[in-house]
Amino acid sequence: MPPLELLRIPANLWQTMHDHVVACLPEEACGLLAGRDGLVTLAIPVENAAHSPVRYRMEPRAQVGELLSIEARGLDLIGIYHSHPNGPAVPSATDLAEAYDPETLSLIWCSGRRGWSVRAFALRGGQPTEVTVEVLPAE
Structure with a gap:
């Protein structure tokens, strides 16, 4: 299967993740993203x-x-989403070492001075490749 280049997430599911990430502070949050063909349902x-x-x-x-x-x-x-409450929105050395499925994207939420930033990565062969994230209108 070719790697995904675009991850599409409806706004209501984006909000579900955001609420979970905030509720878990100061700990990292984590969860699963399911769907088909790059569309999270x-x-x-x-x-x-x-x-x-x-x-x-x-x-x-x-x-x-x-x-x-x-x-x-x-x-x-x-994909799998998780947060880096005090770190950058890039895969850590642990994220790279523990990535077990090259077909599964890693979506990382990071808290910063201007609020939350979110980035997605394909973790193939220990090398992160950024994937575009598009937030769609709510379902």
Whole structure:
């Protein structure tokens, strides 16, 4: 499958992620993005079992349950989102080392002086390649 060059997210799902990221402060937030062909149709918050401001680890049972639900709905896992509450919106060395699926995008939320910034990356071969993010009108 060719790498995605555009990730499209409806505004209501964007807001779901934003609300989750803010609610988890000061810890990193994490979750799953599901859909088809680069269009996100589900944004699923998942508990950060690491409870850390510099690291996330999805709660394993919740993660597996949500992945099975995505599959049962006939959707694809498009991406994983997480936040860097005190860091840049780029993949960390840990993000790169732990990226297990080159087809799954990494969407990173970062808090800065001007609010939240969000960037998406394909993490293939340990090298991040930025992917354009488009926020669509709410569904």
